[in-house]
Amino acid sequence: MTTHEPAFDLSSESPGKIALRTLVRDRRSWIASSMLLVVVALTLSAPLYASLISKTDPFVSTINGTVVLDGVEVQVLQQSTEGLKLGVNPIGPTWKIGPYFLGADNQGRDVAARLLYGGTNTLLIGFSAAALTLIVATLVGVIAGYSGRIIDSVISRILDVIWAFPVYLLSISLSVVLLTSGFKWGPLSLEAGSLYLPIFIIGLVYVPYVARPIRGQVLALREREFVKAAIGGGAKNSTIIFREILPNVIPSVLVFIPLMVSLAMLTESALSFLSIGVQPPDASWGTIIKDGLGLLYTRPIVALTPGLFIVVTAVALNLLGDAVRDALDPKARLRGAF
Amino acid sequence: MRRSRTLVSLIALSFVLSACGSSSSDSGSDSSAQGQEGVLAPYDASKAGGTLTLVAKGAAGTLDPHINYTLQFWQLYQATYDGLLAFRKVDGPKSFETVPDLAEALPELSDGGKTLTFTLRKGIKFSDGREVTVNDVKASFERIFKVSSPTAGGFYNGIVGADACLAKPATCKLDQGVIVDPATNKIEIKLTAPDATINYKLSLPHAVILPADAPSKDAGTTPIPTTGPYMFASYDPNKELKMVRNPNFQEWNREAQPAGYPDEIVYQFGLTAEAQVNAIKNGQADWMLDPIPADRLSEIGTELPNQINVHTLTAMWYLPMNTNLAPFNNVKARQAVNYAIDRNAMVKIFGGEQLATPACTFLPPGFPGHKDFCQYTAGASVESPAQSWAAPDIEKAKQLVKESGTAGQKVGIVVSDDEVNKQMGEYLQSVLNQIGYKATLKPISSNIQFTYIQNTKNKVQISVTQWYQDFPAAMDFLYILLGCESFTPGSDSSINMAGYCNKDLNKRMIAAMDLGVTDQAAADKEWGEIDQAIMAEAPVAVAFTPKQIDFLSARVKNYNFSKQFYMLVSQLQVK
Numbered sequence: 001m002t003t004h005e006p007a008f009d010l011s012s013e014s015p016g017k018i019a020l021r022t023l024v025r026d027r028r029s030w031i032a033s034s035m036l037l038v039v040v041a042l043t044l045s046a047p048l049y050a051s052l053i054s055k056t057d058p059f060v061s062t063i064n065g066t067v068v069l070d071g072v073e074v075q076v077l078q079q080s081t082e083g084l085k086l087g088v089n090p091i092g093p094t095w096k097i098g099p100y101f102l103g104a105d106n107q108g109r110d111v112a113a114r115l116l117y118g119g120t121n122t123l124l125i126g127f128s129a130a131a132l133t134l135i136v137a138t139l140v141g142v143i144a145g146y147s148g149r150i151i152d153s154v155i156s157r158i159l160d161v162i163w164a165f166p167v168y169l170l171s172i173s174l175s176v177v178l179l180t181s182g183f184k185w186g187p188l189s190l191e192a193g194s195l196y197l198p199i200f201i202i203g204l205v206y207v208p209y210v211a212r213p214i215r216g217q218v219l220a221l222r223e224r225e226f227v228k229a230a231i232g233g234g235a236k237n238s239t240i241i242f243r244e245i246l247p248n249v250i251p252s253v254l255v256f257i258p259l260m261v262s263l264a265m266l267t268e269s270a271l272s273f274l275s276i277g278v279q280p281p282d283a284s285w286g287t288i289i290k291d292g293l294g295l296l297y298t299r300p301i302v303a304l305t306p307g308l309f310i311v312v313t314a315v316a317l318n319l320l321g322d323a324v325r326d327a328l329d330p331k332a333r334l335r336g337a338f
Numbered sequence: 339m340r341r342s343r344t345l346v347s348l349i350a351l352s353f354v355l356s357a358c359g360s361s362s363s364d365s366g367s368d369s370s371a372q373g374q375e376g377v378l379a380p381y382d383a384s385k386a387g388g389t390l391t392l393v394a395k396g397a398a399g400t401l402d403p404h405i406n407y408t409l410q411f412w413q414l415y416q417a418t419y420d421g422l423l424a425f426r427k428v429d430g431p432k433s434f435e436t437v438p439d440l441a442e443a444l445p446e447l448s449d450g451g452k453t454l455t456f457t458l459r460k461g462i463k464f465s466d467g468r469e470v471t472v473n474d475v476k477a478s479f480e481r482i483f484k485v486s487s488p489t490a491g492g493f494y495n496g497i498v499g500a501d502a503c504l505a506k507p508a509t510c511k512l513d514q515g516v517i518v519d520p521a522t523n524k525i526e527i528k529l530t531a532p533d534a535t536i537n538y539k540l541s542l543p544h545a546v547i548l549p550a551d552a553p554s555k556d557a558g559t560t561p562i563p564t565t566g567p568y569m570f571a572s573y574d575p576n577k578e579l580k581m582v583r584n585p586n587f588q589e590w591n592r593e594a595q596p597a598g599y600p601d602e603i604v605y606q607f608g609l610t611a612e613a614q615v616n617a618i619k620n621g622q623a624d625w626m627l628d629p630i631p632a633d634r635l636s637e638i639g640t641e642l643p644n645q646i647n648v649h650t651l652t653a654m655w656y657l658p659m660n661t662n663l664a665p666f667n668n669v670k671a672r673q674a675v676n677y678a679i680d681r682n683a684m685v686k687i688f689g690g691e692q693l694a695t696p697a698c699t700f701l702p703p704g705f706p707g708h709k710d711f712c713q714y715t716a717g718a719s720v721e722s723p724a725q726s727w728a729a730p731d732i733e734k735a736k737q738l739v740k741e742s743g744t745a746g747q748k749v750g751i752v753v754s755d756d757e758v759n760k761q762m763g764e765y766l767q768s769v770l771n772q773i774g775y776k777a778t779l780k781p782i783s784s785n786i787q788f789t790y791i792q793n794t795k796n797k798v799q800i801s802v803t804q805w806y807q808d809f810p811a812a813m814d815f816l817y818i819l820l821g822c823e824s825f826t827p828g829s830d831s832s833i834n835m836a837g838y839c840n841k842d843l844n845k846r847m848i849a850a851m852d853l854g855v856t857d858q859a860a861a862d863k864e865w866g867e868i869d870q871a872i873m874a875e876a877p878v879a880v881a882f883t884p885k886q887i888d889f890l891s892a893r894v895k896n897y898n899f900s901k902q903f904y905m906l907v908s909q910l911q912v913k
Contacts, residue, residue, distance in 0.1 A: 061768035063683035079690045080636040083643045086887070087635030088690040106632070106687070106761055107768070180780060193778050275755065280764045280779050281771075294757050297633040 019251070022327040029323035032258075035316035039309065043119030050117070054099050054110040058117055059281040062108035067091065067099050076100070076108040089298050103299055105291045111302050118283035119309060125199050125277075125284070126265030132203030133260050134253055137210035142249065144211070145218025146241060156215070159208040167205050171267055174201045175276035193279040198271055202264045210256050214249055221245055251328040258321035262314045269310055285310050375430035378898065378909070381589070381597050385896070388912035390600035393614045394627035397575035397607045402557040403543045404481055407488045409806070409904065410627055412543050414581065414605070416900075417598055417908035418564040419546035422456050422475065422525070423537055424594040425902040427909075433900035434810040436537040439594035440470060440547055440565065441525075444537070451532030451855055458523040463586040464549055465569035472518035475525050477550035483510040484554040492818075493539045493808075498528040508554070534854035534861070538809035567598040567908055579605040598908030599896065615889070618645070624891040624912060625905070632757070635689055638889060647888040648692060649899050652702045653806040654815075655684070655694075657766065657879040658791070658835035660799050665744030665775065672876035674742065675800070676714035678735035678773045679766070681727050684881045687761045694882040696727045700815055700869045702883045706858075707812030707865030713873060720874045735773045745774035752791050752801040754784040762802045762881075770800075789830040794837065801835065804884070809902070811854070812865035817847045820872055838877035843868060 013021075023029050050058055065076045080087045090104035093111075102111040144155035162170070175198070182192040183200065190196045221227055221244070230240050271277030272286025280287065285306035292303025398410035403419050406412070416427065424439035426432050438444055440462060445454035462470045483490050483503035491504055503510035517526040529536065539545065552562050561570035567589075568581040581603040589597045609617060614626035615634050619642070630638055639646060659666035659675060666672050681696035688694040697703070698712035711723040716731040718724035739745050749770050753763035763779045770777035782790060791801040808814050818824055822844040824834035846868050854861035873880075888905050890897060895911040 059768075060772070061683070061765045063686050063765060064680050077686050079686075080639060082636070083640030084646055084648070085692050086630075086639030086646070086648075086690065087632060087637075088686045089633075089636060107764055275760070275781055281768060294631065295633050297631075297637065299633070 015251075019327040023323055026323045026327065028319045029327075032316040032319035032323065035312055036320065039119065039313050039316070040123065043116050043123055046113065046116035046120055050110070050113040053097060054101070054113040056099055056110045056113060058109050058113035058283065060109070062104075065108050069094060069100075076104050077106075090295065090302075092299060093301055102301055102305055105288070105299075105302055106294060107291075111288070111305070114283040114288055115285070115305055115309065118278075118285050118288050118306060121195065121278050121282060121284040122265055122268055122272075122286070122310075123313070125195065125202065125268040126261045128199045129202035129206075129264035129268070130257060130260035132199060133206040133210055133264070134256060136203070137207045138214055138246075138249065138253055140207065141211040141214030142218050142241060142245060145215040146222060146237070146245060148219075148222075152215070155211075159211055162205065163208040163212075165205075167209075168267070168270065170205045171201055171271060172274065172276060174205070175271050175274075179276050179279075195278065195282070198268050198277045202267045202271075205267075206260060206263060210253075210260065214252060217249055217252060218245055221248055255321065255325045255328055258317040258324060262317035262321070265317075266310070266314060269306075376428055376432040378428050378592060378596055379896070381592070385911040385913055386597075386599050387601050388599075389602040389604055390625075390894075390907070390910055390912050391623045392603065392605045392625050392627065392907070393609050393617055393623040394605065394607055395610065395614075397573075397579065397605075399575070400556050400558050401561055401570060401573050401579075402485065403546050403562070404478075404485050404487045404548070405556050406543070413903055413905065413907055414579075414603075415543040415546065416566075416903050416906065417568045417603075418566040418570065418581065418584075419543060419548070420462075420565045420595055421540055421542070421545045421547060422458075423541040425538075425541050425900065426593050427596055427898075427900060427906055428593065429898040429900070429906075431901055433902050436541045437593045438591060439541075440475075445527070449528075452529045454527040454529070454536065456525040456527070458525060459590055460523060461588075462565055462590060464563035464565055465584040465586055466549070466563040467586055468549060468563070470547060470565060471550075472520055472523055472525055474550045475547050476512065476516045476518045477552075478547045479516045479527075479545070480510045480512050481548065481552060481554060482544060483507045483512075485556055487544045489539075489542070489544050489808075493542070493544065496529045496531060496533050496536070498530055500530075532852075532855040534851060534858065535809060535811045535813065538811060542809070566595055568603060575607065577607060579607075581605075596909065599911045599913070600908070603907060618889055618891050621891055621893065624894050624910065625907075626889055629689075629758070630887060630889055632689060635693075639692075642889075642892075645890050645892060645894075647890070647897055647899065647905075649886045649888075649904075650695070650704070651806065651884055651886050652705045652810065652901065653804065654697055654700070654702050654883055655688070655762070655802070655804050655881040656700075657800055657802055657881065659877060659879070660794075660797075660835075660837055661877050662794070662837045663797060663799055665742065665747045665749065666799060668742040668744055669875055670738045670742035671744045672879075673714065673720070674735040674738035674773055675770070676876050676879045677731045677738065678769050679879055679881065680730040680769070681882055682729075683765060684762060687765060688758060688882065688884060692885070693887065694884045697880045697883045698727050698873070700820070700873060700878070700880060701812055701865065702807075702815075705807070705812065705815070706810055707816075707862040707869065709866030709869060711870050711873075713870075714876070714879075723870070732772060739774040747775055749775045749777045749799050750780055750797075751777055752780045752782060752787065752796075752798045754787040754802075755781040756784050759784075759787075759802055766800070766802065791835050792832045793830050794827040794832065798835070802881075803835065812862060812869075813847065813851050813854075816865060816868055816872065817851065820877060821847055836877035838872075838875070840872070840875065843871055846871075 063077050066073050067076055076091050077088050091100050093103045094100050100110055105111055140155055144152045178197055180192055183190040227244050230244050268277050269286035272284045273290045278284035278287050288306040289303045295302050398408040400406050403415050420439045422441040423436045426435045426437045440459055441456040442459050445456050458472050482494055484507050486507050494500055498515035499512045515528050548562050559573045564584055567584055567587045569584040571580040571582045573579045611628040611631045614628060615630060617623035618626055659672045661667055685691060685694040685696055701708040710725050712718055712727045713720045713723040715724050715727045716729040751763050751766050753759040760781050767777040767779045790796055791798045820834055820838050822839035825837050825839055826832040850861045850864040893912055896909055898906040898909045900906055
């Protein structure tokens, strides 16, 4: 017989501490967190990279510009010199710390600098949109589940309507409309081309996907003894929601965080790839892939590197999501124990 | 006209049409595969046969020659339909000349140039076997109005009775404008005023002769009987267009309508530009319509130079600036843009110096009336222009923006959403930001961009667009694009996108057109002066003159490039 440490602890520790300890012990969470940290650190270093290393403005076209490489001044966009001399090719990767480490794009801009700036925007939109989704969805799900009857019906039907549209179709439709005209509703005003627009759109379209399971959870919680006891004890609705319901819903919301960030980031990249997300001269990983599409044969690295960053970040977020889910789901741990 | 794969419908005032241009072959296939400039070689029956396969991303809409307004199908109409006149079907500059086609000779002018008399050739048959008669000619001219041809109001409104036809197309009768005599085969076309460009207009596909019983509405995908060496056998816009030999065709004037070489011409739709390149490299297709993707140009130019033909076009890429909207209602702001844009950079975006040439003048080089001058280049000014463009002058541009008091204003740039146009827009955005504006880019579908930027309701400040000549006359650029009559606020057919109207210069343009009837050389000289006077006010910024690349499969021979209608499809040999 072999002995092993139980996968869960029946001591008097709080569930939060148990979950945290489980998360810390999980190798996946370490790997994922490390990957994410590297990506975030790289993207945050964008201004430093642009000013100290690439020494170019990644938002200004330098099509007719030149750069000195190995003591020789060369054109950033070079006219073909072979055959009929057709076509112009951006400078390729130098693989040396300095200007054009990953080469230039069609506008003669430093790809590496844009990649880092683009990552900042992609991650900013991913995290912000996910936060918006989770806040709104939690609010809506708790109100619908706890209120029941008419309020629940109305909210559920609205969520059904949004859910009825495929998420990308809805995102694209909203983006196309709002991209040109911006969004104005009461005091809320978002300019056309603003970074807030994709955050708002992506944050909105994913609300039903989080709100519905939360509503279901709240419906179940309402029937639990401790909630009924609180109601019977004459506690206020706000007290019940904040003291009894929300603490039991939060773990589910936490599990959603990495998943939603990943989904929001991918959606942003898709919208930007279609030219209806982040607008030029700003960059995101999606816009850089789009820029690189026309260079696939000659400078494939322009499209490949942002793609690689998207994959690494999405994998890291999903790994982290799995680890968080396992840490917060007692049943999963029980399954692991026996 | 604008070169487009989609129907460009410019009703009423519009004049637009399509494509063409070129000069002598800049580079290309070996001499054995190339036609001889100015001459079409005698027909060689031993080279006839085979199937010529053309490929494109999409079809060009209706097959109706009186309605379709795209280069894509106009090229095919050269081998299928005939007008009373035609542009000479040869390689080189002589292709700008008109020759008699269904008419026996060029028109006899009388009544001070207001009456054109033709004699219809006898014995020419439609592909359905019926003989072409003068009644078909009259019916065809009436049909131009009945189907509301995009150029009915712009090109054919000078025919007596056209005004009534434009007002009530369905009941159009040109009894006073097109008078025919079946007994003598004589046709008289009466104009309200002499028109120096009427021969060109009668040589365009919108004036081809169709059977009198052709439907008085858009024929859509249903082929109308043809007179040329080919007829349309089938057309599915989502898949394929097939042309086969017209069994009733017999060559009557080789310069106007030469017999074709391939037995069949198949146009396949639905391939991306990348796939088109691969298909030609693999010998699965013979010619591609769409531009070669930028990242394949170098490869093709290096590996397959003998399969490439490059020709300069009488066309231009330019940036219309809305002269009625801030900041470009200020002439200094417009001049600043002209100084700031690096035309070499825009040439690079287009594919490099082998595919385009920086330009300053509104009339392209080699075009009637063209005069060399460049007011907006480093070291030059409006008062003291240079001969050609050399370099941008960003500092002068910044100074002009400052002087105009428009610095810091928002500027929206509207471009088509294809790759090259978007790149142009992104570059322009960067330049405008550099000289002091806050520019935003608005790429919209290529299908609607051209009409969108014309409508004043859309408040477009600046855009990127192109113009390809309809016919070789200076008025086709200057008067059509910048004449007061071409500006119709609130209309999608306001081809004067800059909204520019200088009444004095407009009078000079009208006078130059009148002068062209009697003294074309003097008129062309005046057009050159008008060009310079207009560009001093900078309603547009001219970017460059493009070139056309034809990429052919290895088996194709006898390539001929007409300046008016580009590659002569029917003359390609695949056997």
